[in-house]
Amino acid sequence: MGDVADRVGVSQALVSIVFRGAEGASDATRRRVFEAAAELGYRPDSLAQGLRRNRSRNLGVLFSLRRPFEVELVENMLSISKGLGYDLLLGPFSPGREQDDVIDELLRYRCAGLVVVGPQLHARDLEPLAREVAIVEVGRDVTGGLLDVIRNDDAVGTRQAVDHLVQLGHRAIAYLDGGDNPGAQSRRDGYRTAMSDHGLDGQIRVVPGGYDENDGAAAAALLLDQRLPTAIMAANDPCAIGALDILVRHGIAVPSDISLIGYDDATFGRIPGIDLTSVRQDIPKMARLAMTALVDRLERPDRKPVNKTLRPKLIVRGTTTGPRERSVEFSVV
C-alpha cells in the first residue's frame, strides 16, 4: 500500500480510504489511486485488514462437502455474503476433522460468526461458544437458546409426501430412514404421524437408512427381502437415488411397480433422467435467512434469537403414480 501511496504522491491513509470506499477523498485522487494500484498489481491484504479491524468481517460455515444439499446451500451463501461485504470462510468436515477442529480453525481466522449446517455434535455443545461468536444453525432440529436457527419444517414435508401417495391410492408406503442425520427425526415423525392420520398405522414401515446413496441402497436391499410396498419415501434425495438403483437392478420399475419420493430437491446432484418426485427445501431462501440472521446478530448482539421455520413444498415429478393392482394384496390391514 505504501508503494501505491508513493506512486500517487499521497499518504497511505488516503489510499486506505480509497480502497475501502470510505468518504474523504476527491474523485480525482480515487482515480489516480486505482490506476497506480492496477499498474503495481496491488492487492489489499485480508490478513492485515482483519487484524486491524476490531470487528472482523469474516464469517465461517461448517458443512459437509459430500452432501449436495449443504454444498448448494454454501454456494448460495458465498454469493450472499459477498454482497453483504463479508468474507465467508469454508470449514468443511472431512475424514479426521470433526466439528471441534473445524470450529477452532475458523475461530483462529477471527470469524465473528459461524453458520453450522451439518449434524455432528449436539447443539448444547455449541451453546457455550455462542457467547464467543454469533452462531446460526441451519437445518437442525434444535430450538436453540443463544443460537439462531433456520430450519425446514421437515415433518410437514414428509406429511405432504404421504398425503400425495395416499391420494394416488397407495397404502403400503415404506420409509427409508435418515438415522441421526439433521432433520431425520422430524421427517420420520412426520411420516409416522401422517400414516397414522390416514388410518394406516398397520402399514408403517421404517427401514434403517441414512443420507447418502450407500444408505439408500442398503435400505432398499432390506426391503427386497420382504414383501414390497407400493411406494417408498426416502429420507433425502441421495438415499432415494441409491434405493432406486437397487430397485431397477432387480427388475422393479419406477414408478409403475413402485412409486418413489425423495427429500431436499437440490438442483445439484439431481439426475435428469430420474426426474425424482421430491420435497423441496427452498435453499436460496434458507441461505439468505442464515446469512442475514448472522450479520444482524453481529450488529445487534443482544437481539433475541431468531427461530425461523420454512415450509417445504412437494414437487411432483415422474417417480410417483398410482399403485398397481397387486397393491390390493397389501390393502387389507
Next chain:
Amino acid sequence: MGDVADRVGVSQALVSIVFRGAEGASDATRRRVFEAAAELGYRPDSLAQGLRRNRSRNLGVLFSLRRPFEVELVENMLSISKGLGYDLLLGPFSPGREQDDVIDELLRYRCAGLVVVGPQLHARDLEPLAREVAIVEVGRDVTGGLLDVIRNDDAVGTRQAVDHLVQLGHRAIAYLDGGDNPGAQSRRDGYRTAMSDHGLDGQIRVVPGGYDENDGAAAAALLLDQRLPTAIMAANDPCAIGALDILVRHGIAVPSDISLIGYDDATFGRIPGIDLTSVRQDIPKMARLAMTALVDRLERPDRKPVNKTLRPKLIVRGTTTGPRERSVEFSVV
C-alpha cells in the same frame, strides 16, 4: 497472548515460543503456559501470525464443489497440508465466481502457493501469476512452463478400457465425450487411438457429452436414437451414471445388454448398487504429490518445474461383460 503471558508471569515472546513448539522454553514453563491458555480459552490468531511471518503458511486450492473427483482430492489435501504444517484455504468455483475472482481472494489471504484443479482458464493465463505464487496444476492437460503439473495419463486410461472391452469381444464401443473439461481431450484421444490400433476405426463413435450426470444422460439419449453399441465408455463416472439411468429406464440392461465403463473411480459419489467398472485415478497419491510439490517449491523457488504423470488403473467391476449375440450385427465393419 498478553493475557496468557501475564497469567503465567512471563513475557509474550516466551508464550509465542511455547505455542509454536519452538526451542527455548523449559518444560515447566510450557506446561504452565498451556494451562493458563486453556483456562483463558486462548487461541492463536492466524491473521496476526500470517501477517508477521514473512513467508506465509497459507496455501490455497481452486476447485469445483460439484465434482466428486475434485472434492475427494481436496479432502485428501486438507489432511496432508495439516500434516505439513500449512493451512489450506478453499477457493471453490461457484456460480458467479470465476477463476480470477477466486485467485484474487486467495491471494489476499497471502496464500504462498496455489493448487489449481478445475478447468476454467487456460494455463497460459496462470503463467504470469506463477511469478507471484507457487502454482501446481492437477489433472490438467498442460505441460507448464513455470508451473508444476501433477496429472494422470488419461490416454492410457481410456486405452486400458478399450483393451478390456475388446478382449471381452466388443467391437461396437461408443465413447461419451467430456467436452473441454480437464483431461477430456486426452481421454478422447486415447479412445480413438486404441480403437484404431485394434482395427476398429469404423466403430469409433464419439458422442458429445460432459462431466456430470446431465451430460451423460443427454449423450445416452442421443445414442438411443441410433443403433446401439454393445459397450459404452464415459468420460468420467458421473457421466456414466447419467447414461446408465437413461439406459435402464429404456429397458436396456447393464451389463447384459450393454457394457459400461466410467472414469475416475472416486469413492465419494460411487453408488454401491451400480458397481461401476471404472478407470481409477490414484487420488490420495495425486493429492500428496500436489501438496509436496507446492511446499517443495516454496522452499526452493528456483527448482525446475515438476511434471509428474501418474498411470491410471482399470478397475473391473460389474458393469462390463462379453457382448450379446446381437453384437454380431455390428461386427461387420
Next chain:
DNA sequence: TTGTATGCGTTATCAT
C-alpha cells in the same frame, strides 16, 4: 531459559 524491542499491512484517530 527468558525478556526487550521492532515491524508485518492495515485502519482509525486526530490533526492540518
Next chain:
DNA sequence: ATGATAACGCATACAA
C-alpha cells in the same frame, strides 16, 4: 481533502 501516528496480535533478532 489530506497527512502523521498509534495500534491490532504475533514472530523474530538480539540482548540479558
